[in-house]
Structure formats: structure tokens, C-alpha cells
Amino acid sequence: MSTITLTINGQQVTVPAGSTILKAAEKLGVFIPTLCHHPQLTAVASCRICVVEVTFKGRKKLVPACMTGAQDGMEVETESAAVVESRRTILELLLANHPQDCLTCGQNGDCRLQDYAFRYNVPGAGFSGERHAYKIEDDNPFIIRDMNKCILCGRCVRMCAEIQGDGVIDFAHRGFNTKISTAMDLPLSKSECVFCGNCAAVCPVGALQEKGLRSSARTWEVKKVKTICPYCGTGCSIELNVKDGRVVGVTSCDGEVNGPALCVKGRFGYGFIHHPDRLTTPLIKKNGRFVEASWEETISLVAEKLTGIKNDHGPDALAVLSSARCTNEENYLLQKFTRAVLGTNNIDHCARL
Amino acid sequence: MPTCCCQNNAVDDRQKALQRALSKYQNTKGALIPLLQEAQEIYGYLPGEVMQYLSKELKIPFSKVYGVATFYAQFHLQPRGRNVIRVCTGTACHVKGAGGILQSIQESLGIKSGETTADLRYTLETVACLGACGLAPAMMVNNDTYGRLTPAETLQVLKQYK
Amino acid sequence: MKNLAGKYKKIICVCSGGCTSSGSGKVLAGLQAAAAEKGLAGKVLVRPVGCHGFCQQGPIVTVEPEKIFYTRVTEADVPDILEALETNRPVERLLYVDPTSGKPVVTYDQIPFYSRQQKLVLEKCGCINPENIEDYLDQGGYKALKKVLSTMTPQEVVDEVKNSGLRGRGGAGFPTGIKWQGALSAKIKDKRYVICNADEGDPGAFMDRSVLEGDPHSVLEGMAICGFATGSHEGYIYVRAEYPLAIKRLKIAIAQAEEYGLLGDNILNSGFNFHIKIKAGAGAFVCGEGTALMASIEGSRGMPRFKTARSTEKGLWGKPTTLNNVETFANIPVIINKGSRWYSSIGTEKSTGTKIFSLTGKVVNTGLVEVPMGVTLRRIIFDIGGGIQNNKKFKAVQAGGPSGGCIPADYLDLPVDYDSLDEVGAMMGSGGLVVLDETTCMVDLARFFLKFTQQESCGKCTPCREGTKRMLEILTRICEGKGTPKDIDDLERLSRVISSTSLCGLGKSAPNPVLSTLKYFRSEYEAHINDKRCPAGVCSNLLVYTIDAAKCTGCGACARACPAGAISGEKKQPHAIDAGLCIKCGSCLQKCKFGAVVKK
Incomplete structure (x- = not known):
């Protein structure tokens, strides 16, 4: 494969042909801020926060690092005076139309706008004037949608269309009045939205927040525990967000199987974990009532009953139905158990029903 | 297909016209905008159900149809007046007093730019440039262009449109 | 005008371009009816033509072959015009009067407005009937296409355009031949497109409209030549929806050209196919930008895209696309017919034609x-x-x-x-x-343009969407007398950032009206901000109306005209304006016969 050698902040770097300046900078460990860019989504170069100053063939100009291809002999400055002025101004412009309610915002501590404002020392809106005054959408159990905080990076739109494959939201209107909107600008609850929450997962600011998670913990209070989603055999990677020993939410973490995506159950269906009705020990019905039992006692009882049926009526009197919530490995073991131990082929899986 | 509770012939005709338009653009790339234009020609504006119907037929997400319809100034999601007044506020008209023309219409009809009179007789709009700069200030009523207007003449012209 | 004597003795040309808005339709109908009534059919042809250019004097009627030029013609003038054909004495009251000499001028080639122009592209505009292909053919139309198809290779055509020095007439001035070369040499071969950008949306510009309405075939011919030169068989004309007459005439022209075998399959038996479709815009200025225009043809929101390759390599639907504007295409037949050497001798070294x-x-x-x-x-x-x-x-x-x-x-x-x-x-x-x-306020003008760009911003990239909004707000404040010295710094900084970081040409150039007025008329900004004064007397918030007591006769006309009751005074005594009540409508100034009301 052909390669390209360019200079970034005085350091030479060689990358495969076709790489962007952003990729080349990543290789060097040089930081370039991004908002609309997401590695899993089509690039659009619309937020312009990633502009860098490029000198190439004697011409000097600002270009977006996320989409501009690296070229042999390019000289890139990522923090020149012009770059910093542009980034600061863009941040001031975004903040001029963004509520400054970081104190109560659930995204506080995990917000790109906040991070970059800190990095570039932008204390607040640099300009006064009209601001959007959209109604905050809070009528569904999963996502709080505050379009006043939206910076129109469009990551949610591309996520919904390109990864979720639904296209429930898109850009509507234009210019200053541009808004991410469902068809006819209905609330998500009245649209075809399936509440996978993938839009919220890629939102770089607080415009789309996971309702439960963001209302129960500050972002820095939670410990993230990586695990596999228990809902089905797909095996999506998830992160349990744990605060004071309790799971307060689930976030996606770019798993090998699922990338940044999850479904509504995996992302929002964690309420059972600490639910008072949840069974925490096996129960055995004795004299018409369920009584708590130990695992030893329960497994012995099941084994005894299965053996009894097999002896009295033959192995084909038994049938096993496995669950879609089991992993592949568990499903494999269950069919092995059914065939080799119980001695019957009566094994099926609920996903086939 | 969108239906209306009154189920009269006009509705039927409009549905048929829309279906004819659809079959004309079958297998044509980039059909959404011409179809929205035809739909607006048929219905006078773009009702939500019509956009939803087009979205299904063209297999384009409804949100995208809505996004396109709200992007272009030509499309209207609310019913419009029988006569559409478009006052040019281009550079030439601006320096030659388009503001006064617009104001006189607004005062006389009691509506602002972008609004429709209650009797659906007039819809008032401004446009960036009609390309009739040599005749500034200018306006269009439906497809007729009028130039070198004064506020008084403007109101006379409007009276012709019932 | 050629080929005229053979058919008709006289041709009366009635402008049916922009002049329709000053009533030329009635003039045309009146002339046609009256000519028929007088039994002049066969001798006199009454012909609707495209824009003559001198819109100020419309409706314009010319009489060929004498080149008689009538201005501001109304229906009532019809009998006299026909009468004059017989007497051979032009209708004097309809002639153009030279403002310097005060004398009437009979023919248009004697009018400085025309005699000092050089019409290559507009040559046929105003003398042919745009709805009749025969007129265009009569004037040598489609000769260039014939020449190209029968005697030239695509590379030769591209070279000819390159040598002519023609640069894109749409704005940026990119050399047309180099663009065509890019398309001809593009890697993708299966499908290529030609697009004519007729989304003329600049306020104050209507030349493309006039060409499309007055001489549509010249554009079609230019596009077909481009199709041949770049290996494309499909063309689109993207016309803004505000130009219904242009769309109508293009449709007629395309149908006639197809009928004559000048468009469509196997053009002039050369084996070359070229089809042209019309795409009507839907009202978005930004669609004049190439990538937004293509997005719009594809059926999307007209939002510009960041280009990772030239459109001639990857344009419409990802295929090589040659995009030129109306005037550029209309230049092509001229170049082919008269040769690149001749063409490049007109104009300057780097801007020819x-x-x-x-x-x-x-x-x-x-x-x-x-x-x-x-x-x-x-x-x-x-x-x-x-x-x-x-x-x-x-x-x-x-x-x-x-x-x-x-x-x-x-x-x-x-x-x-x-x-x-x-x-x-x-x-x-x-x-x-x-x-x-001198009565134009430059700050107000900058505000006008920013209002336009802000309304037409597509909203995709941050600097244009948010930045032009803030610039407009700052300019509005300055015009209202609420500006501060920091506003000029902010305008300059926003201009710098918007022009260097916006995604497309619309955003990159949006600050130009502010930058150029700041450069040449900075003192006007400063007067608004520091002295709360509008030197041109435009910004109403900053105007003060007073009455010059020495000139005031106390007639009271101003007080009666004042809608705000701000003027008071005894009869026959000098009146005075209460600045607190004055709404600065200017009624008093208009009413005063003695020049006593002063606006400053």
C-alpha cells in the first residue's frame, strides 16, 4: 500500500494513502477537537471545530482535519493563532445559542462543548442575541430531548439512518432555524422511534440524554463496569453505570459485536436489577406455597424429577426449550445436556417460535 | 392514500392526479422534489398525509421528506391564499423603496409577510429577487410581474385579484 | 438581422422578456391583431422577442430592418406604429430622447446605451422569437454543434475552449476548458453528466434569465457541445422556480430541438446522443453552489457537501459532472463558430470575451x-x-x-x-x-446583504449558520444607534473566521459586503456608533427632524400631516418638532413647501 508523509506541528508522520489529517494526527498523538466527527459514521465536516492550518503547494488555508486527505509534503499546524481564533469563535457562537446551565445539566462532566470551552478558555457566549426557545421534550420514559442544547452536529441523524437503519430524525428547516426533527416535528413518542437511544449515545452535548442515568448521578460519580448484555444471544458489550453499589444506567462502549449501538432493552431495560419483585433465590412450591430454597436443594430436586420422568415414561417424554437470553455457549451446553444426558432430541429455542 | 372524511369528487380527483404524477416518476432518480412540486400544485400546499404517502411510495423516510419540504422556500405546509403576492426585496428594489410597498400591502390586508388572509384571498410573501431589477420596485401576483410600483398602484393591482 | 428581406418586408419585434411586467403582452397582442386586420400578414411579421436589455425604457418595440427603436410603448400606440410602417416616418413621441442633446434618436445603434456595448452572447436576444427554433437556425444557430459533430474530436473541442481563455461566468471564474478536460479525462466512464446552473439567485442579477428567455437554444447548443466534448449523454438544467417563463421557453426549445434532430438520439446522424432534462429549483439560493445544486437534483436538502474530489471526477450521483452556468454555455457556440483565436482577442489577457x-x-x-x-x-x-x-x-x-x-x-x-x-x-x-x-447608507446596505445570506444559509456548518446571524444582529444594532466600538472588532473577527472556516462558497463569501464597506466606508460605521448619526440619512432611528425657524411660515401643513402629533406652533409662527414624539416618518418633510423641515 502506498504511503504519505506529512508534517504535523513540525513532526513528520507517515500514514497510508487516503488517510485524513485527523487520522495522521491521531497516529502522532496530537489532539484535534471534533464534534460532528464519529469514527463509525459518514464524515460531513460541518461543525468546523477541527479546522487546522495547512500549508500546501505554497498556499496556506484552514481546512477541516476530519475530511481533508493527507498529502505528501503537507505542513499542518493544529494550534496556530488562526486555528485557535477560529475554534474560540466557533465555541463562542455555539455557546451564544446554548443554555449555560451546566450546574444542573445531566451531561456536566461528559460534554465536548464544556471540554473544549475549558481547553480554549472560552468563558461563555461571546455574542448576545436571539436564542432558540424550544420546549424540552420529556414525555417518554427513556430520552430527554432538549433541542436548545443541540449544536446541529447531526451525529444522531446519521446514527439513526446509518446504523439503526430507521431514519426517524433528520434536519428540518434551514439556516439559524435548522432543527433536528422527526417527520412533522412530532415528539419522539409520537414518531416511529423505537427508543434504542443510540442517538443519545453519540450526542456530544446534553441535547439527548438518557433520562434515568442522567437524573440519578453526576457523570463523575458512576463507575463503569463493562459486561455483556443479558437480554439476548447477540452478546452486545455494555457498560453498567454503577453508583453506590446500584446500577443507575447502561451505556454502550464500542463493543466488538455491536459497535456503539444497543437496543431499547439493553440500554434502558435495566430496571429489573434492583426491582423488589426480582427473584434472588430459587423457590420450591411446598404445600401450595413457594418457599425459598438453596441451590443444592433445588438442583437435586430438578435432577430427581427429570430422572423419574425419564425412567417412567422414556426420554422422549422430556422436552427442553432454551432461551434467547442465553449466550451461544449456554445454548450449546443445553442442547448437549438434552441429547447426551436426557437422551432426547426434543430441544428447541424460543427465538424460533 | 390520504383520505378526507367528506369523500367528495374533488378529493378523488386530487388523489388520482397524485397517483398519475407518481407513475410518471416511477424509477426516476431524484423524484422527491418534482413530486413535492406536483403535489403542491394539486393540493395547493403539502398536507402531512400527502408527504407521508409519498414517503411510503418512494421508500424515503418520512423525516427526510419533511426535511426537504421545510428546506425549500417554495414548499408550504399550510393552506395558501388563492392569490400569492410576492414582493421583491432584492437589492435594486430595496434601494428603490420596496419597504414602502410591502408596508402598504401589510397595512391594507392586515397580514404580515408569510401570512394568509382569513378569507384565503391573499397570501403575502417577500422574495429575495425576482430578476426584474430594471423595473424596481417589483412584485409578482401569481405568475404576473408588476414593476415600477408605488404604494397606491400596488393596492390598485391587488384589487384585480379576487 | 439576416435572412429578413426574403420573407417579410418588416419585422416588428416586441420585447417579451422583462417588459411583460410593464405590459408588453398587450402591446404584442394589439399589434398582431391590428396587423392581421389591416391585411399585413405575409408582409409584416409581429414577433415576440427576448430582452432587449434597456429595461429602463420598456416595453420596447423595434422595427427591422430599419432598427427603429420605440420606448415605453402602450397598447394605445399600436395604430400609430403600424401607420408609420406605411409612411416610413417613425412615431416621434415613442423615440428615445438623448438626455444630453434632448433630441430624439431613431435607431438603436445610435443610442449610446447600445452603441457602446459589444453583444456576442446577447446578439440574438431581442431579435429572434425564442419560441421558434427557425429563427435561431436563421441566425446561424446549431452551426457550431454541426461543426463539432462532423469535424472535431472531443479533445479538439476541449482544446478550443481552453485556448479561448473562457472562464466560468457564474462567479469564481474557473477556466472552462480546464474543467472540461477534467471531465474528459475522468476515470469513471460509464456515466457522466452535464449540468447547466440556471439558479441565478443573486439579488440584482438577471442576465441568465434574459438569455434563457430570449435565446434558449444558445444554451442548449452549448450544453450539447459540452456533452460531446466530455463524453456525456445526459444534461440537466437547474432553473430557479421563480423563473416560470424561462422554464416554459426552455421546454419549448428542447421539444423543438428534439423534433429537428438537434437533441436526443443520434444527433444529426452522428451517432452522438444527448438528452436534456429540466429540474426546477424549489427556492433556495444556496443551490447555486455546485454541490448543493447536485444534492438538490438528487432529491435532498440543498446542503453543500465537503468535496474530497472535483465534481468533474465525482459529481452528480458520484459520476463525473461538468457544471457551468447559463452565460458560460451561451459563449460556447460563439467560440466554436468564430474560433478561439478570435474570441481570445476580445477582453483582457486573463479574462477573455x-x-x-x-x-x-x-x-x-x-x-x-x-x-x-x-x-x-x-x-x-x-x-x-x-x-x-x-x-x-x-x-x-x-x-x-x-x-x-x-x-x-x-x-x-x-x-x-x-x-x-x-x-x-x-x-x-x-x-x-x-x-x-450619496443617499445609500453603507451600513444599511451591509445589513441588507447579511440579512439575505443569513436567510439563505443552509444551516449545515457552524460559522455560517450562527456567525451570519450574529453579524446581522450587530449590524442591526449599529443601524439602530445601539452600536458600540467593540462591534466593529467583533464584525472583523467574525468576518475572518466565517470566511476562512465555512464549508461552502456562500459562507466563505458572506462577510464580503461587510469587509468591503468597512474597508472603504469605515467612517460611516463610526458615525453610526460614536455620533449616533447616519450620514446618508437612511437609518431612521438616527435621524432627527427639525424645523428651520427662519424658513418656516407657520402654515401648519406639517402639523396636519404629522401622524404622531409631534409638531406644534401658533398660526403664522415658526413651528417646532417634539423629538420625543417624532416617529421619523418624513411626512412633514414631504409636505413642507418652503424647505423648512430639515432631516439630519
Whole structure:
């Protein structure tokens, strides 16, 4: 494969042909801020926060690092005076139309706008004037949608269309009045939205927040525990967000199987974990009532009953139905158990029903 | 297909016209905008159900149809007046007093730019440039262009449109 | 006019372009009916033609072959015009009166407005019937296409266009031949497109409209030649929806050209196929930007895209696409017919050929003007345009629309070409020239343009979407007398950032009207901010009306006219205006016969 050698902040770097300046900078460990860019989504170069100053063939100009291809002999400055002025101004412009309610915002501590404002020392809106005054959408159990905080990076739109494959939201209107909107600008609850929450997962600011998670913990209070989603055999990677020993939410973490995506159950269906009705020990019905039992006692009882049926009526009197919530490995073991131990082929899986 | 509770012939005709338009653009790339234009020609504006119907037929997400319809100034999601007044506020008209023309219409009809009179007789709009700069200030009523207007003449012209 | 004597003795040409808005339709119908009634059919042809250019004097009627030029014709003038054909004495009251000599001028080639122009592209506009292909053929139409198909290879055509030095007439001035070469050499071979950008949206520009309405075949011919040269068989014309007449005439022209075998399959038995479709825009200025235009043809929101390759490699639907504007395509038949050497001898070394300007604003002769590149602004505005209306003082000319800038009087002798205009902070744009006089406020004008770009911003990239909004708000504040010195710094910083970081040309050029007015008319900004004064007397918040007691006779006319009851005074005694009540409507100023009301 052909390669390209360019200079970034005085350091030479060689990358495969076709790489962007952003990729080349990543290789060097040089930081370039991004908002609309997401590695899993089509690039659009619309937020312009990633502009860098490029000198190439004697011409000097600002270009977006996320989409501009690296070229042999390019000289890139990522923090020149012009770059910093542009980034600061863009941040001031975004903040001029963004509520400054970081104190109560659930995204506080995990917000790109906040991070970059800190990095570039932008204390607040640099300009006064009209601001959007959209109604905050809070009528569904999963996502709080505050379009006043939206910076129109469009990551949610591309996520919904390109990864979720639904296209429930898109850009509507234009210019200053541009808004991410469902068809006819209905609330998500009245649209075809399936509440996978993938839009919220890629939102770089607080415009789309996971309702439960963001209302129960500050972002820095939670410990993230990586695990596999228990809902089905797909095996999506998830992160349990744990605060004071309790799971307060689930976030996606770019798993090998699922990338940044999850479904509504995996992302929002964690309420059972600490639910008072949840069974925490096996129960055995004795004299018409369920009584708590130990695992030893329960497994012995099941084994005894299965053996009894097999002896009295033959192995084909038994049938096993496995669950879609089991992993592949568990499903494999269950069919092995059914065939080799119980001695019957009566094994099926609920996903086939 | 969108239906209306009154189920009269006009509705039927409009549905048929829309279906004819659809079959004309079958297998044509980039059909959404011409179809929205035809739909607006048929219905006078773009009702939500019509956009939803087009979205299904063209297999384009409804949100995208809505996004396109709200992007272009030509499309209207609310019913419009029988006569559409478009006052040019281009550079030439601006320096030659388009503001006064617009104001006189607004005062006389009691509506602002972008609004429709209650009797659906007039819809008032401004446009960036009609390309009739040599005749500034200018306006269009439906497809007729009028130039070198004064506020008084403007109101006379409007009276012709019932 | 050629081939005329053979068929008709006289041809009466009635402008059916822009003049329709001053009532030429009735004139045309009246002339046709009266001519038929008088039994003149076969002798006299009454012909609807495209824009004659001198819109100020419309409706315009010309009589060929004598070149008689009638102005401001109404239906009532019909009998006299026909009468004059017989007597051979033109209707004197309809003739153009030369403002300097005060004498009537009979023929159009004697009128300075015309005699100082050089019409290559507009040659047929105003003399052929745009709805009749025979007229175009009569004037040598489609000869260039024939020549190309029968005697040239695509590379030869591209070379000819390259050698002509033709640069895109849509604004940026990219060399057309180099663009075509890119498409011809593109890697993708299976499908290629030609697009004509007819989304002329600059306020103050209407040359493309006039060409489409007056000579649509010249554009079709240019596109077909481009199709042959770049290996494309499919063309689109993207016309803005505000031009219904242009769309109608293009449709007629395409149908007629197909009927004559000049478009469609196997054109002129050459084996070359070329089909043209019309796409009507839907009202978005930004669609004049190439990538947004293509997104719009594809059925999407007209939002520009960041280009990772040239459109000639990856354009419409990812295929090589040659995009040129109306005027550029209309130049192509001229170049092919007369040769690149001849063409490149017109104009300047780096800007060859002619350019059409739409001359509007406070100039005496508004209309369309075609001149060789490199003539001075003075020649266009004063020699052809006749100077400033009402003997006011020239202040500046706004060139290039919302992407352009204001050029002050110091640069009146600047040769008008791509590079000179760029150097002074304006741009060629599509060729709009809006003349401004001393009563134009430059801050108000900058605000007007920012309002336009802000309304037309697609909203995709942050600097244009949010930045133009804030610039407009700052300019509005300054015009209202609420500006602070920091506002100028903010405007300059926003201009810098918006022009260097926006995604497309619309955003990148949006600050130009502010930058150029700040450069040449900074003192006007400062007067608004520091002295709360509008030197041009435009910004109503900053005006103060007073009554000059020495001139006031106490007639009371002003007090009766004042809608706010702000004027008081005893009869026959000097009156006074209460500044607190005054709404600055100017009624008193208009009513006062003694010049006693003073606005400053």
C-alpha cells in the first residue's frame, strides 16, 4: 500500500494513502477537537471545530482535519493563532445559542462543548442575541430531548439512518432555524422511534440524554463496569453505570459485536436489577406455597424429577426449550445436556417460535 | 392514500392526479422534489398525509421528506391564499423603496409577510429577487410581474385579484 | 438581422422578456391583431422577442430592418406604429430622447446605451422569437454543434475552449476548458453528466434569465457541445422556480430541438446522443453552489457537501459532472463558430470575451449590458448607464451580489475583470452591478446583504449558520444607534473566521459586503456608533427632524400631516418638532413647501 508523509506541528508522520489529517494526527498523538466527527459514521465536516492550518503547494488555508486527505509534503499546524481564533469563535457562537446551565445539566462532566470551552478558555457566549426557545421534550420514559442544547452536529441523524437503519430524525428547516426533527416535528413518542437511544449515545452535548442515568448521578460519580448484555444471544458489550453499589444506567462502549449501538432493552431495560419483585433465590412450591430454597436443594430436586420422568415414561417424554437470553455457549451446553444426558432430541429455542 | 372524511369528487380527483404524477416518476432518480412540486400544485400546499404517502411510495423516510419540504422556500405546509403576492426585496428594489410597498400591502390586508388572509384571498410573501431589477420596485401576483410600483398602484393591482 | 428581406418586408419585434411586467403582452397582442386586420400578414411579421436589455425604457418595440427603436410603448400606440410602417416616418413621441442633446434618436445603434456595448452572447436576444427554433437556425444557430459533430474530436473541442481563455461566468471564474478536460479525462466512464446552473439567485442579477428567455437554444447548443466534448449523454438544467417563463421557453426549445434532430438520439446522424432534462429549483439560493445544486437534483436538502474530489471526477450521483452556468454555455457556440483565436482577442489577457452585467440601482439607464472584459466601471456606469439618477453623486457600485463587495468612486477607472475585482475586495459574481448614490447608507446596505445570506444559509456548518446571524444582529444594532466600538472588532473577527472556516462558497463569501464597506466606508460605521448619526440619512432611528425657524411660515401643513402629533406652533409662527414624539416618518418633510423641515 502506498504511503504519505506529512508534517504535523513540525513532526513528520507517515500514514497510508487516503488517510485524513485527523487520522495522521491521531497516529502522532496530537489532539484535534471534533464534534460532528464519529469514527463509525459518514464524515460531513460541518461543525468546523477541527479546522487546522495547512500549508500546501505554497498556499496556506484552514481546512477541516476530519475530511481533508493527507498529502505528501503537507505542513499542518493544529494550534496556530488562526486555528485557535477560529475554534474560540466557533465555541463562542455555539455557546451564544446554548443554555449555560451546566450546574444542573445531566451531561456536566461528559460534554465536548464544556471540554473544549475549558481547553480554549472560552468563558461563555461571546455574542448576545436571539436564542432558540424550544420546549424540552420529556414525555417518554427513556430520552430527554432538549433541542436548545443541540449544536446541529447531526451525529444522531446519521446514527439513526446509518446504523439503526430507521431514519426517524433528520434536519428540518434551514439556516439559524435548522432543527433536528422527526417527520412533522412530532415528539419522539409520537414518531416511529423505537427508543434504542443510540442517538443519545453519540450526542456530544446534553441535547439527548438518557433520562434515568442522567437524573440519578453526576457523570463523575458512576463507575463503569463493562459486561455483556443479558437480554439476548447477540452478546452486545455494555457498560453498567454503577453508583453506590446500584446500577443507575447502561451505556454502550464500542463493543466488538455491536459497535456503539444497543437496543431499547439493553440500554434502558435495566430496571429489573434492583426491582423488589426480582427473584434472588430459587423457590420450591411446598404445600401450595413457594418457599425459598438453596441451590443444592433445588438442583437435586430438578435432577430427581427429570430422572423419574425419564425412567417412567422414556426420554422422549422430556422436552427442553432454551432461551434467547442465553449466550451461544449456554445454548450449546443445553442442547448437549438434552441429547447426551436426557437422551432426547426434543430441544428447541424460543427465538424460533 | 390520504383520505378526507367528506369523500367528495374533488378529493378523488386530487388523489388520482397524485397517483398519475407518481407513475410518471416511477424509477426516476431524484423524484422527491418534482413530486413535492406536483403535489403542491394539486393540493395547493403539502398536507402531512400527502408527504407521508409519498414517503411510503418512494421508500424515503418520512423525516427526510419533511426535511426537504421545510428546506425549500417554495414548499408550504399550510393552506395558501388563492392569490400569492410576492414582493421583491432584492437589492435594486430595496434601494428603490420596496419597504414602502410591502408596508402598504401589510397595512391594507392586515397580514404580515408569510401570512394568509382569513378569507384565503391573499397570501403575502417577500422574495429575495425576482430578476426584474430594471423595473424596481417589483412584485409578482401569481405568475404576473408588476414593476415600477408605488404604494397606491400596488393596492390598485391587488384589487384585480379576487 | 439576416435572412429578413426574403420573407417579410418588416419585422416588428416586441420585447417579451422583462417588459411583460410593464405590459408588453398587450402591446404584442394589439399589434398582431391590428396587423392581421389591416391585411399585413405575409408582409409584416409581429414577433415576440427576448430582452432587449434597456429595461429602463420598456416595453420596447423595434422595427427591422430599419432598427427603429420605440420606448415605453402602450397598447394605445399600436395604430400609430403600424401607420408609420406605411409612411416610413417613425412615431416621434415613442423615440428615445438623448438626455444630453434632448433630441430624439431613431435607431438603436445610435443610442449610446447600445452603441457602446459589444453583444456576442446577447446578439440574438431581442431579435429572434425564442419560441421558434427557425429563427435561431436563421441566425446561424446549431452551426457550431454541426461543426463539432462532423469535424472535431472531443479533445479538439476541449482544446478550443481552453485556448479561448473562457472562464466560468457564474462567479469564481474557473477556466472552462480546464474543467472540461477534467471531465474528459475522468476515470469513471460509464456515466457522466452535464449540468447547466440556471439558479441565478443573486439579488440584482438577471442576465441568465434574459438569455434563457430570449435565446434558449444558445444554451442548449452549448450544453450539447459540452456533452460531446466530455463524453456525456445526459444534461440537466437547474432553473430557479421563480423563473416560470424561462422554464416554459426552455421546454419549448428542447421539444423543438428534439423534433429537428438537434437533441436526443443520434444527433444529426452522428451517432452522438444527448438528452436534456429540466429540474426546477424549489427556492433556495444556496443551490447555486455546485454541490448543493447536485444534492438538490438528487432529491435532498440543498446542503453543500465537503468535496474530497472535483465534481468533474465525482459529481452528480458520484459520476463525473461538468457544471457551468447559463452565460458560460451561451459563449460556447460563439467560440466554436468564430474560433478561439478570435474570441481570445476580445477582453483582457486573463479574462477573455465579453461579460453581461445587469446594471441596476440609482443609475439612469438600468438594464442588461454586454461589454468586453476589461472595460472600466466608469464606461459601464457613466457612458453606457448614463450616470446617476437625479444628478446625485456616485458613491459606490456593489458588484457580485451577496458574495461581492462595494467599490468606491476611487476605483471607477478599474478595468472590470475577474482579478481586478478580487483585488479590491469585490468579485465578478454573476455580474450584478448595483449603483449606489450619496443617499445609500453603507451600513444599511451591509445589513441588507447579511440579512439575505443569513436567510439563505443552509444551516449545515457552524460559522455560517450562527456567525451570519450574529453579524446581522450587530449590524442591526449599529443601524439602530445601539452600536458600540467593540462591534466593529467583533464584525472583523467574525468576518475572518466565517470566511476562512465555512464549508461552502456562500459562507466563505458572506462577510464580503461587510469587509468591503468597512474597508472603504469605515467612517460611516463610526458615525453610526460614536455620533449616533447616519450620514446618508437612511437609518431612521438616527435621524432627527427639525424645523428651520427662519424658513418656516407657520402654515401648519406639517402639523396636519404629522401622524404622531409631534409638531406644534401658533398660526403664522415658526413651528417646532417634539423629538420625543417624532416617529421619523418624513411626512412633514414631504409636505413642507418652503424647505423648512430639515432631516439630519
